Amino acid sequence: MNSIFQIGGAIAIYKGDEIFFGMSQYSLLKLIVEEGSINAAAKRKNMPYQQAWNIIDQLNRISPIPIVIRQKGGAGGGGCFVSEYGIELMKIFENKIRVFNSHIEEMNKDLSKCII
Amino acid sequence: MNSIFQIGGAIAIYKGDEIFFGMSQYSLLKLIVEEGSINAAAKRKNMPYQQAWNIIDQLNRISPIPIVIRQKGGAGGGGCFVSEYGIELMKIFENKIRVFNSHIEEMNKDLSKCII
Numbered sequence: 001m002n003s004i005f006q007i008g009g010a011i012a013i014y015k016g017d018e019i020f021f022g023m024s025q026y027s028l029l030k031l032i033v034e035e036g037s038i039n040a041a042a043k044r045k046n047m048p049y050q051q052a053w054n055i056i057d058q059l060n061r062i063s064p065i066p067i068v069i070r071q072k073g074g075a076g077g078g079g080c081f082v083s084e085y086g087i088e089l090m091k092i093f094e095n096k097i098r099v100f101n102s103h104i105e106e107m108n109k110d111l112s113k114c115i116i
Numbered sequence: 117m118n119s120i121f122q123i124g125g126a127i128a129i130y131k132g133d134e135i136f137f138g139m140s141q142y143s144l145l146k147l148i149v150e151e152g153s154i155n156a157a158a159k160r161k162n163m164p165y166q167q168a169w170n171i172i173d174q175l176n177r178i179s180p181i182p183i184v185i186r187q188k189g190g191a192g193g194g195g196c197f198v199s200e201y202g203i204e205l206m207k208i209f210e211n212k213i214r215v216f217n218s219h220i221e222e223m224n225k226d227l228s229k230c231i232i
Contacts, residue, residue: 005136007212009127011220013231015120092231096123096223103219104127107212115129115208 005115007107011100013093020062026093028055029082032068033090037079063089121231123223127216129209136178142209144171145198148184149206153195179205 012022019025031041042052056068067086071079082090128138135141147157158168172184183202187195198206 004131006130007127008130009125009216011123011125011223013227014122014124020121089231092227096227099223100125100219103216107127107215111129111208111212115205 005111007104007111009100009104011096013089013096015062018062021059021089021093023097025055025059026090026097028052029059029067029086029090032056032080033082033087036081038068121227123220123227125216125220127212129205129212131178134178137175137205137209139213141171141175142206142213144168145175145183145202145206148172148196149198149203152197154184 010023012019014020028041028045028047031044032038035041035044038052038056039049042049045052060066060068063085065083065085067083067089068080069083071081126139128135130136144157144161144163147160148154151157151160154168154172155165158165161168175183179201181199181201183199183205184196185199187197
């Protein structure tokens with residue numbers, strides 16, 4: 001009767017107790033790939049630049065290999081790009097999210113039978 | 117090489133965008149079943165009584181059937197118990213968490229091969 005009740009959730013890749021790579025890291029990287037700059041990516045996310053920069057800074061700090069590479073100079077004041085390793089991580093995360101979502105879908109199938 | 121990277125996550129039962137029943141609700145109910153009072157359960161969780169009460173209040177508010185029933189009066193000033201529906205919900209959640217944990221374990225199996 002109550003299909004309004006739904007299982008939801010989130011996964012992330014942790015390093016110890018610390019989140020290394022989750023949805024906020026992934027979605028920001030995706031925009032950096034498209035825009036070529038943290039500033040433009042932050043704007044598209046309606047996120048203060050400082051917050052986006054903190055996410056990237058922490059990501060690079062935890063990662064064994066740099067993920068976002070800043071390019072200095074140039075007419076636009078320098079942009080940045082996502083490293084090959086970063087692109088690989090994004091693909092791994094996409095796959096894990098796809099698997100996770102199908103599990104969630106599966107878990108929801110009998111939930112409406114269980115909850116009034 | 118890097119088994120320090122691990123997928124982790126959490127699931128909860130949502131009503132719309134609002135969390136209805138997640139790990140904090142479950143673990144508090146479990147202690148209420150054992151202790152027979154919100155106060156004693158909160159103490160065991162090292163949680164202020166008001167915070168525990170808010171969790172229970174919200175749980176009862178969202179639930180189609182009351183989950184924690186308060187008993188007034190008595191020598192101890194009245195305790196509370198978890199309704200049959202609440203016990204059923206706890207069992208459903210335990211099952212979902214068990215399934216979720218096995219999925220997480222599965223997802224972690226090839227992660228160390230993927231991340232340097």
